[in-house]
Amino acid sequence: MSEISTSQIHTTASLEALNLVSSRWLEWQCKMISEVKIGAVFLKNETNNNLTMLSSWPEERFEGIEEELHALARDVVDGRKIIASKVSCHLSDDETVCDTVTLPLRHKSKVIGAVVFLQSIRSEEQKKAIFQLFQWGVAWLESTLASTLEESVNANPFITHVIKLLLEDEPAVVTGHKLCNVLAEHFKCKRVVLGEVKGLQVHTLALSNQLRFDHRASHVRDMEVAMEESLDQQKMIQYPKPEEMVSLVTQKHQALSKLNDDTEILTMPFFDGENILGLILLIRPKNHPFMKDEVRVIQNLSEVLGAALALKLRDEHSFVKVFFQGLKKKLQAIFGAGHLSLKVAFVGFITVLTALIFLKTPYYIYAKSSLEGAVQHVIVAPYDGFIESASIRAGEKVASSQTLVQLNDHDLKLEHLKLLSERDKIKKEYREALVLRERAKVSILSAQISQVDARLNLVNEKIKRSTIKAPFSGIVVSGDLSQSLGAPVEKGEALFKISPLGDYRVILNVDDEDISKLKIGEKGSLRLIGLPYDELAINISRIIPISSVSNGGNYFRVEASFPDINDTRLKPGMQGITKVEVGEDSILWVLSHTLVERIRLWFWSLGV
Numbered sequence: 332m333s334e335i336s337t338s339q340i341h342t343t344a345s346l347e348a349l350n351l352v353s354s355r356w357l358e359w360q361c362k363m364i365s366e367v368k369i370g371a372v373f374l375k376n377e378t379n380n381n382l383t384m385l386s387s388w389p390e391e392r393f394e395g396i397e398e399e400l401h402a403l404a405r406d407v408v409d410g411r412k413i414i415a416s417k418v419s420c421h422l423s424d425d426e427t428v429c430d431t432v433t434l435p436l437r438h439k440s441k442v443i444g445a446v447v448f449l450q451s452i453r454s455e456e457q458k459k460a461i462f463q464l465f466q467w468g469v470a471w472l473e474s475t476l477a478s479t480l481e482e483s484v485n486a487n488p489f490i491t492h493v494i495k496l497l498l499e500d501e502p503a504v505v506t507g508h509k510l511c512n513v514l515a516e517h518f519k520c521k522r523v524v525l526g527e528v529k530g531l532q533v534h535t536l537a538l539s540n541q542l543r544f545d546h547r548a549s550h551v552r553d554m555e556v557a558m559e560e561s562l563d564q565q566k567m568i569q570y571p572k573p574e575e576m577v578s579l580v581t582q583k584h585q586a587l588s589k590l591n592d593d594t595e596i597l598t599m600p601f602f603d604g605e606n607i608l609g610l611i612l613l614i615r616p617k618n619h620p621f622m623k624d625e626v627r628v629i630q631n632l633s634e635v636l637g638a639a640l641a642l643k644l645r646d647e648h649s650f651v652k653v654f655f656q657g658l659k660k661k662l663q664a665i666f667g668a669g670h671l672s673l674k675v676a677f678v679g680f681i682t683v684l685t686a687l688i689f690l691k692t693p694y695y696i697y698a699k700s701s702l703e704g705a706v707q708h709v710i711v712a713p714y715d716g717f718i719e720s721a722s723i724r725a726g727e728k729v730a731s732s733q734t735l736v737q738l739n740d741h742d743l744k745l746e747h748l749k750l751l752s753e754r755d756k757i758k759k760e761y762r763e764a765l766v767l768r769e770r771a772k773v774s775i776l777s778a779q780i781s782q783v784d785a786r787l788n789l790v791n792e793k794i795k796r797s798t799i800k801a802p803f804s805g806i807v808v809s810g811d812l813s814q815s816l817g818a819p820v821e822k823g824e825a826l827f828k829i830s831p832l833g834d835y836r837v838i839l840n841v842d843d844e845d846i847s848k849l850k851i852g853e854k855g856s857l858r859l860i861g862l863p864y865d866e867l868a869i870n871i872s873r874i875i876p877i878s879s880v881s882n883g884g885n886y887f888r889v890e891a892s893f894p895d896i897n898d899t900r901l902k903p904g905m906q907g908i909t910k911v912e913v914g915e916d917s918i919l920w921v922l923s924h925t926l927v928e929r930i931r932l933w934f935w936s937l938g939v
Contacts, residue, residue, distance in 0.1 A: 349374070349385060349476055350385055350386055352472075352475055352476060353372045353385050353386040353472065353476070354386040354388075356468070356471070356472050356475065357370050357371075357372060357386050357387070357388045358388050360465075360468045361388045361448075363464075364450070364461060364464060364465075366450050366451035366453075367448055367449070367450045368427075368429055368449045368450060368451065369387070369388070369389075369396065369400070369429075369447075369448070369449040370387065370388040370446070370447070370448050370449075371384055371386070371387045371388075371400050371404070371446070371447045372384070372385045372386045372387075372436065372444065372445075372446050372472075373385060373400075373401070373404040373408075373436075373444045373445045373446075373447070374436075374443060374444040375408050375442070375443055375444050375445075382401055382404050382405060382408065382444070382445075384397075384400075384401075385444070396449075400447050400449075403431055403433050403445075403447045404433065404444070404445035404447050405445075406433065407433045407434065407435050407442075407445040407447075408435065408442055408444065408445050410442075428452065429449040429450060429451065429452070430449070430450050430451070430452055430453060430458065431447065431448070431449055432447070432448040432450065432461070432462060432465050433445060433446070433447050433448075434446045434465060434466065434469045436469065436472070436473060436476075437473055438473065438476065438477055439477075446465075446469050446472070448465060489517060489628065490628065490631055490632055490635065492513070493510065493513060493632055493635075493636075494635055494639070496509055496510060496513065497510070497635070497636065497639035497640065497643070498639065502643075503536065503640065503643045503644050504536060504537055504542075505542075506640075506643060507525040507536045507537030507640075508537040508538070508539075508541075508542050510523075510525060510537070510636075511523040511524065511525055511537050511538060511539035511540075512539050512540060514539070514611070514613065515539040515540065515613075518613060518615070518621075518625060518629075519615065519616075519619065520539070520613045520614055520615050521591070521594060521614045521615065521616055522538065522539055522540075522554075522613075522614045523538070523539040523611065523612070523613050523614070524537075524538055524539075524554045524558070524611070524612040524614075525537040525538075525609065525610075525611055526554075526555060526558045526609050526610045526611075526612065527608070527609045527644070528562060528606075528607050528608060528609055528610070531559075531562075532555070532559060533555045533558040533559050533562060533609075533610060534546070534555065535551050535554065535555055536609065538551075550590070553586070553587050553590060554587065554612055556583050556587075557583045557584050557586075557587045557596065557598060557612060558598055558610040558612050559583070560580065560581070560582070560583040560584060560598075561598040561599075561600055561610055562600065562607060562610060564579060564580065565600070565607065566579055566600075567597070567598065567599050567600065567626075567630070568581055568584055568596075568597075568598045569596070569597050569598075569621060569626070570584035570585060570588055570595070570596045570597075571588075571595070571620070584596050584598065587614075591614060592617060593617045594614050594615060594616060594617055595614070595615040595616070595617070595618075595619055595620050595621060596612065596613070596614055596615075597612070597613045597615075597621045597626065597629065598610055598611070598612045598613075599611045599613075599629050599630065599633050600633070601633035601634070601636045601637035601640070602633075602637045603637050603638065603640075603641040606660075608637050608640060608641050608644075609637075609640065611629070611633065611636070613629070661673075665677045684919075686918070687917065687918045687919035687922070688917055688918075688919050689917065690917065690918050691915050691916065691917060691918075692915065692916070692917075692918050692921055693912050693914075693915050694912070694913055694914050694915060694916050694920075694921050695910040695911060695912055695913070696841065696845045696848060696849060696910065696911045696913055697908060697909070697910050698839040698840055698841045698842070698845075698889070698908070698909050698910075698911075699839075699840050699906070699907075699908060699909075700837050700838060700839045700840070700857060700891075700906070700907050700908065700909040701837075701838050701904065701905070701906050701907075702835050702836075702837060702838075702859070702901060702902070702903055702904060702905040702906075702907075703830075703835065703836050703837075703838055703903055703904075704805070704806075704808060704830025704831060704834065704835060704836075704903045705830070705831070705834040705835055705836050705892075706830060706831055706834065707808060707828050707829070707830050708802055708803070708805075708828070708829045708830070709825050709827075709828055710735060710736075710799060710801075710802075710810070710825070710826045710827040710828070710829065711822075711823050711824060711825055711826060712738070712820040712821060712822055712823065712824045712826060713738075713793070713796040713797075713799070713822065714738075714793055714796070714822050715819070715820070715821055715822050716738040716739055716740075716797070716819070716820060717738065717739040717817055717818065717819050717820070718736060718737075718738060718739070718812055718815055718816055718817060718818050718820060719737045719738060719739040719740075719816070719817075720736070720737040720816065721735070721736040721737070721812035721813055721815070721816065722813065723735050723736070723807055723810075723827070724807065724810075724811045724813060725807050725808065725809050725810055725811050725827075726806070726807060726902070727806070727807050728804075728805070728806050728807075728832070729801040729804065729805060729806070729807060729829065730801065730804050731801060731802070731803050731804045732800045732801060733800060733801045734798055734799070734800055735799050735800060735801055735807075735826070735827055736799045736812055736826060736827075737797065737798055737799070738797040738798075738799070738820070739797070740793070740794050740797040743790055743793050743794045743797065744794065746790050747787065747790045747791065747794065750783055750786050750787045750790060751787070753783055754780060754783040754784065754787065757776055757779045757780050757783060758780060760772075760776050761773065761776040761777065761780060764776055799826070801829060802829070803829070803831055804831070804832065805829045805830050805831040805832050806829065806830055806832055806902065806903060807827055807828070807829055808827075808828040808829065808830050808903050808904070809827065809828045810825075810826055810827035810828060812826060830903050832899075833897060833899075835893060835896075835901060835903065836872075836890055836891065836892055837857055837869050837890070837891040837892070837893070837909065838888060838889070838890060838891075839888070839889040839890070839891060839909050840881065840886040840887075840888065840889075841886060841887050841889050842884060842885070842886060843878060843884075843885040843886065843887060844925065844928070845913075846874070846887045846889075848913045848914070849871065849874065849889065849911060849913060850871070850913075851871050851872065851873065851874060852870065852871060853870075853871045853911055853912070853913060854868065854869070854870055854871075854911070854912065855868075855869050855870075855871065855891065855909055855910055855911030855912065856868055856869065856909070856910060857869050857891075857907055857908070857909045858907050858908055859901075859905045859906065859907035860905070860906050860907055861900075861902075861905050861907075862900060862905075862907075867893065867896065867898075868893070868894060869891040869892065869893060869894075869909065870891060870892055870893075870894055871889060871890075871891050871911065872890050872891055872892045873889070873890040874887065874889050874890075875887065875888045875889065875890070891909070
């Protein structure tokens with residue numbers, strides 16, 4: 332690690348970073364140890380030998396004591412005083428005598444500042460214990476400040492420049508070419524090569540000072556072979572080899588160096604996660620070796636280069652290639668070392684998939700269903716008339732011959748009386764004609780009497796039929812005339828629908844995707860919404876080959892019957908769901924066949 336000077340410590344970026352760390356530490360330290368009144372951290376500037384208060388606690392400024400604190404810190408920095416002493420300080424408008432604890436702040440064994448605490452008067456034993464706590468706290472602060480300072484100072488502007496270059500919206504080849512040019516210029520290289528790993532080989536992605544090149548050229552292949560040597564060993568290679576790289580194989584680098592007049596070569600791999608994504612090969616003139624600081628910069632650069640270049644290459648790859656690359660990584664994780672949880676998940680997936688393929692399960696067709704009476708008798712108006720009374724409504728049970736509706740028969744009765752009077756009149760004329768022996772007139776009057784009798788019979792029949800009765804015992808499926816008293820009705824108009832009790836049929840609306848799998852005689856079960864805990868057995872009795880469109884779907888009407896049922900809770904019009912077992916197949920087929928069939932139909936429609 333390179334030495335950090337005090338001038339670097341006092342840069343704006345370093346001071347901001349150190350101030351944040353020291354403020355948090357000072358607040359924690361002063362609150363952890365009771366009776367601490369004031370705490371301050373000072374930094375020394377070697378340029379003018381002045382002390383700067385980096386942070387203080389509490390945050391509000393304390394008047395009249397700053398000079399005392401600076402003096403205490405100066406004694407520590409100059410090496411004159413570390414042990415505790417006493418000082419008078421003004422706190423809350425009162426002058427209070429406080430114990431002082433002063434400790435030096437070091438970086439790499441060099442005093443760069445001081446820490447000063449003012450606390451309440453304590454016994455000697457307490458002072459020693461508290462002094463030990465302060466020493467531990469300052470040791471932690473020195474370590475934290477050192478790491479913070481390293482991060483701040485090592486923020487190389489060159490790496491920042493390279494990162495901005497990598498983030499430009501350009502093709503990977505163009506970005507790689509610019510990167511090689513920047514590296515060649517910065518590190519004074521004859522040539523810089525950027526290689527991409529493809530399988531076990533390295534392919535040149537970009538060269539410095541040469542945007543277009545022949546991949547088959549011998550000098551390009553020599554550089555690729557040298558990078559493959561680094562790839563095989565998964566290590567950075569520098570040639571000529573420094574002492575720490577004695578064990579590495581560098582034959583290809585040696586050969587490449589001789590081909591280029593004994594040049595200095597550095598090959599640095601960069602990673603995308605755990606795998607090497609590519610390598611950078613830098614060639615320098617003879618007797619210009621890569622220094623350790625330069626190698627460290629290139630190492631730092633390779634850490635950001637892998638992620639940035641991987642993202643750029645991934646954006647340029649086709650969807651198929653990205654998919655197979657992702658699949659390859661997953662398979663390598665599954666069948667390679669480690670990743671126990673992933674292996675367990677994969678084995679579990681294979682086990683479940685095998686079970687889904689080989690285990691059989693019944694296959695059911697589901698359809699919305701409704702209950703209808705096996706027979707529906709329509710009650711119609713016998714003639715044109717008006718409703719006089721109606722007490723029966725839909726859903727009510729009726730007995731055989733029970734009155735359903737009464738039509739107004741007042742006009743019919745008047746017509747009946749009129750016909751009776753007319754008949755009596757004609758009969759009187761008929762008797763007179765008999766007495767007078769007028770045979771022709773007798774015949775005419777006899778015919779008129781018969782005509783009046785026929786009209787009387789018709790009127791009597793209408794009067795009789797004005798009272799409409801139930802033809803059999805059952806339940807009224809539809810019809811409600813209780814709100815239509817006095818309303819006119821026409822002959823043949825439907826007034827009620829009646830179904831017999833205990834004789835029902837089930838109507839299924841089967842989707843056209845499933846109708847081909849359904850056969851007459853297959854058994855199923857019905858659950859009605861009104862009886863959700865009861866499962867009723869049914870048999871398919873009729874498939875009507877006419878479809879209808881409903882709710883955006885195409886459905887066929889299928890009829891089913893109850894083999895044996897006598898449940899008084901059943902009512903026509905009840906809704907439910909029917910499932911019919913139509914065979915047995917693998918669980919996977921049962922779960923996926925609908926989607927597979929739709930995809931096949933879609934591909935067929937595209938002509939594939």
